[in-house]
Amino acid sequence: MFKSEPMSNTSALSATNAPYIEVNNLNLTIGGNQLLHDISVTSFTPGVTMVMGPNGAGKSLFLRCLHGLLIPTSGSIRLLNKPHEATTASQSMVFQKAVLLRRNVIKNLEFAAPNGTPPTEITELLAKVHLNGKELQPARLLSGGEQQRLALARSLLTKPRLLLLDEPTASLDPASVLIIERLISEATEQGVKCIFISHDLGQAKRLGADIIFLHQGRLAEHTDAETFFTSPQSREAKAYLNGEIVL
Amino acid sequence: MLGDAFTEAFTLIVSVNPELLEILWLSIQVSLTALFFSIALGLPIGTSLAITEFPGKKACVTILNSLMGLPPVVVGLLVYLLLSRSGPLGVLGLLYTPTAMVIAQVVLITPIIAALAYQVMDDLHREYRDLFQSLGIPLTKAVPTYLWDARYSLVTSVLAGFGRAISEVGAVIIVGGNIDHLTRVMTTAIALETSKGELAIALALGIILLTLALIVNAAVTTVRAFGLRNAYV
Ligand SMILES: Nc1ncnc2c1ncn2[C@@H]1O[C@H](COP(=O)(O)OP(=O)(O)OP(=O)(O)O)[C@@H](O)[C@H]1O
Numbered sequence: 315m316f317k318s319e320p321m322s323n324t325s326a327l328s329a330t331n332a333p334y335i336e337v338n339n340l341n342l343t344i345g346g347n348q349l350l351h352d353i354s355v356t357s358f359t360p361g362v363t364m365v366m367g368p369n370g371a372g373k374s375l376f377l378r379c380l381h382g383l384l385i386p387t388s389g390s391i392r393l394l395n396k397p398h399e400a401t402t403a404s405q406s407m408v409f410q411k412a413v414l415l416r417r418n419v420i421k422n423l424e425f426a427a428p429n430g431t432p433p434t435e436i437t438e439l440l441a442k443v444h445l446n447g448k449e450l451q452p453a454r455l456l457s458g459g460e461q462q463r464l465a466l467a468r469s470l471l472t473k474p475r476l477l478l479l480d481e482p483t484a485s486l487d488p489a490s491v492l493i494i495e496r497l498i499s500e501a502t503e504q505g506v507k508c509i510f511i512s513h514d515l516g517q518a519k520r521l522g523a524d525i526i527f528l529h530q531g532r533l534a535e536h537t538d539a540e541t542f543f544t545s546p547q548s549r550e551a552k553a554y555l556n557g558e559i560v561l
Numbered sequence: 562m563l564g565d566a567f568t569e570a571f572t573l574i575v576s577v578n579p580e581l582l583e584i585l586w587l588s589i590q591v592s593l594t595a596l597f598f599s600i601a602l603g604l605p606i607g608t609s610l611a612i613t614e615f616p617g618k619k620a621c622v623t624i625l626n627s628l629m630g631l632p633p634v635v636v637g638l639l640v641y642l643l644l645s646r647s648g649p650l651g652v653l654g655l656l657y658t659p660t661a662m663v664i665a666q667v668v669l670i671t672p673i674i675a676a677l678a679y680q681v682m683d684d685l686h687r688e689y690r691d692l693f694q695s696l697g698i699p700l701t702k703a704v705p706t707y708l709w710d711a712r713y714s715l716v717t718s719v720l721a722g723f724g725r726a727i728s729e730v731g732a733v734i735i736v737g738g739n740i741d742h743l744t745r746v747m748t749t750a751i752a753l754e755t756s757k758g759e760l761a762i763a764l765a766l767g768i769i770l771l772t773l774a775l776i777v778n779a780a781v782t783t784v785r786a787f788g789l790r791n792a793y794v
C-alpha cells in the first residue's frame with residue numbers, strides 16, 4: 315500500500331511538455347451546498363503552483379479533491395499526466411492542521427515510512443526540520459510550528475512525486491518558514507511537483523511559479539507568478555493583493 | 562449496636578475470615594471472566610461500528626447506547642428465562658451456577674464496553690481518517706493503530722465495565738440464586754445478610770466492595786492522568 319516510486323525520472327514529464335495539473339469542470343456539492351463551481355485549470359509549470367484566495371474561497375476543498383479525499387460531484391482531474399487513481403498513491407498531503415499520532419516523534423515518522431526505510435534517513439530528515447533531540451517527545455506535545463515541521467517531514471518520508479501543502483507555514487516563526495521553504499525548494503529541484511496553499515504574499519513570490527486564485531468556490535484567475543503580482547487579471551485578485559475584501 | 566457491628570465487621574476483615582474470602586474470590590472470578598468475554602465481544606463491535614459506514618449505522622449506535630442502561634433485573638430475568646429448565650438453553654443446566662452469573666454480567670457490560678469503545682474509536686477515526694487515506698494505510702494496519710492510540714481511554718472503559726460487573730446485584734441474584742459455597746458473591750451476600758439482620762458480615766463485605774471500587778477508580782484516574790500528561794488521550 316505504500317508509495318515506493320522513486321523520485322528520479324520525473325523530469326521525463328516536462329520533456330514531453332504534458333500538463334502537471336489538468337482539472338476540467340470540477341464541481342463539488344456537499345449536503346446540498348455547491349462549494350466548488352466549474353473549476354478548470356491546466357498547468358504546464360513544474361515547481362510550485364500556489365493556490366491563493368480569501369478565507370472560505372474553497373482552497374482546502376480543492377486540494378482535498380486533488381488528493382482524492384473528496385470525490386467531486388462532476389468533472390475530471392488528471393495530475394502528472396496520469397489518470398487520477400494512478401497518482402493518489404504517489405501524492406502526499408500536509409494538512410492545514412497537523413494530524414499526529416498519539417506516540418512520540420520518531421514513532422510518528424516510522425509509522426509513515428515505507429518498508430525498508432533506513433533509520434538514518436529518518437534521523438537525517440529530523441535534523442533537516444530541526445527536530446533532532448526531540449525524537450522521544452510525545453508528538454502532540456510539540457509546539458504548533460514543530461508539529462507542522464514534523465508533518466512535513468512525515469510527508470517527505472513517503473517520497474511523493476506530488477506534494478500537496480495546505481498552509482504548512484501558517485503559524486510558523488520566520489526561521490521555521492525558511493526551513494520549510496528550503497525543504498520544498500529542495501524537493502522541487504529533485505523533480506517533485508508542489509501545489510501549495512498560502513496567504514503569505516512574500517512566500518508566494520518566493521516559491522510560486524504560477525498562481526491559481528480562487529474566489530467563492532470559483533477560479534478567478536490562473537497566471538504565472540510574475541503576471542499575478544505585477545498585473546493581476548481579475549478584479550478579485552487585484553482587491554486581494556490590495557488587502558481589500560471582495561464580496 | 563451499630564458500633565458493635567462495625568467492630569465485628571473489621572474483625573472479620575482483619576482476621577481474613579475464610580467465608581468472606583471465598584465470597585470475595587468468587588466475585589472476582591465471575592466478574593473477571595465476564596469482563597474477558599465482554600472485551601472480546603465489545604471491543605470488536607465498538608471498533609467496527611466506528612470505522613465502517615453502512616445504512617442503519619445511526620440506529621445501531623442508538624440501540625447500543627440504550628443497551629448501556631439495561632436494568633440489571635431485566636437482564637437477570639431474560640437470562641433466567643433463557644437458562645431455566647423449560648427455556649431454550651435449559652438442557653445445559655446452567656441456572657444457579659457461576660456460569661449463569663457470568664452470562665448475565667456479560668450481557669450487562671458488553672454494551673457498556675462496546676458503546677464506550679465506539680465513542681473513543683469514532684473520535685479517533687474522524688481525526689485520523691484523512692491521514693490514513695492519504696498515507697495509504699491498509700485496514701490491517703489502521704485497526705491496530707486505532708486500538709493502540711485509544712489505549713488510555715479503552716483501559717478506562719474496561720475498568721468502568723469491571724466496576725459495574727462486580728457491584729451489580731439484581732441480575733446475579735436471579736440467575737445465581739445466592740447459594741452458599743456455590744454462587745454467593747459479595748453483592749448477593751450483602752443483600753441476604755442485611756435482610757437476615759447479620760449486619761457485621763454485610764458491613765464487612767460492603768467495606769471490601771467499596772475498597773475495590775476505590776481501587777478501580779484510582780486506577781482509572783492514574784491511567785487517564787498519565788495519558789493526558791503525554792497528550793495521548
Ligand atoms: N463539509 C462541508 N460542508 C459544508 N460546507 C463546507 C464543508 N467544508 C467546507 N465548507 C465550506 O466551504 C467553503 C470553503 O472551505 P475551504 O476550507 O476550502 O476554505 P479555504 O479556502 O481553505 O479557507 P481558509 O483560507 O480559511 O483555509 C467554506 O465556506 C466552508 O464553510
Ligand SMILES: [Mg+2]
Binds near residue numbers: 373374375410480
Ligand atoms: Mg483552508
